[in-house]
Amino acid sequence: MPTGTDRRAPVRVRLDPYGPVLVEGPVEIEMPDGTTVSSDRFMVALCACRRSRRYPFCDTSHRRKPRREPAESS
Numbered sequence: 001m002p003t004g005t006d007r008r009a010p011v012r013v014r015l016d017p018y019g020p021v022l023v024e025g026p027v028e029i030e031m032p033d034g035t036t037v038s039s040d041r042f043m044v045a046l047c048a049c050r051r052s053r054r055y056p057f058c059d060t061s062h063r064r065k066p067r068r069e070p071a072e073s074s
């Protein structure tokens with residue numbers, strides 16, 4: 001079990017194929033514009049669908065409309 005002083009301990013990240021990326025917190029997220037947002041939560045849900053109004057955090061908007069699978073090329 002990692003401790004607060006063990007900086008080399010791996011951070012567990014869980015990928016939900018139809019939802020957010022779940023990251024063990026606390027986290028600091030560097031945004032493309034250079035700003036930083038943070039969360040002190042034990043588990044942080046990061047939006048992977050880009051529908052969240054609280055981006056980069058998941059607000060469960062991914063549940064409203066299923067993502068379409070890419071069309072198969074023939």
Ligand code: FES
Binds near residue numbers: 019021050051058061
């Ligand atoms: S993954 Fe939940 S709102 Fe985008």
